[in-house]
Amino acid sequence: MIITHAHFQVNPEKEQAFLEEVRSLIADSRQEDGNISYDLMKSTEQENTYTMVEVWQDQASVEAHGKSSHFTAFVEKAPQFLTAPLALESYVGEKIER
Numbered sequence: 519m520i521i522t523h524a525h526f527q528v529n530p531e532k533e534q535a536f537l538e539e540v541r542s543l544i545a546d547s548r549q550e551d552g553n554i555s556y557d558l559m560k561s562t563e564q565e566n567t568y569t570m571v572e573v574w575q576d577q578a579s580v581e582a583h584g585k586s587s588h589f590t591a592f593v594e595k596a597p598q599f600l601t602a603p604l605a606l607e608s609y610v611g612e613k614i615e616r
Contacts, residue, residue: 521608528601547583
């Protein structure tokens, strides 16, 4: 399982436009083969800070997502909404059954 955290520092004047744009990215990404979850979280400690938490079945799913039309379209538009470069962190993990 591959877990990715994509951190966004959003321009407060463009926050609503960012949220509108990201909604379709989330919906389309959730439909992809190999997607386990795709959720946008808003920080309760830092203003205008969001983290996309993505969980993928495997690296092949991540690579396919990176080439998808909805993802590439979002990446092209994202800089207009941000006040800092997008920061990415990726992890390999396993679900712990309890």
